Amino acid sequence: MSVKVGIIMGSQSDWPTMKLAANILDELGVAYETKIVSAHRTPDRLWAYGKTAAERGLKVIIAGAGGAAHLPGMMASKTRVPVVGVPVQTRALSGVDSLYSIVQMPKGFPVATMAIGEAGAANAGLMAAGILATADDALAERLDAWRDALAASIPDEPTDG
């Protein structure tokens, strides 16, 4: 199975959040790679990753970072491969800093920005799967089944306790 999704993050400390994206891709049978790529600490690694992403066959890049979260936007500036941004929750500013750093991209270089934190990471996995499913009928069926199962798990009425 060729790797079509790259999950990148600014730090090892982002992994507990970004793992939620990986878990979704595992559930849906989508191959991915994971890398630590920091916009500030390893800018040459960022450049090399972005420069080769399309030719290596990546179809979606999920990029998570916290604080001055420049990784998703810088990656979007370096590759045409769609970038899904995950604002990692921070201690100082609860991830609002991350969100604002990722979401306000200038015209021409979009980042599909998810919610702050774990829900955003999980949704990034689902977003990547949805993009790939437009050209993969078997994955589309698995994604539909995943969504049906989630809907079926929601009770009709609330209960005490």
Ligand code: RP5
């Ligand atoms: C960002 O700074 C990373 O994405 C991470 O969210 C944050 C803190 O990184 P560490 O100091 O924990 O390595 O670049």
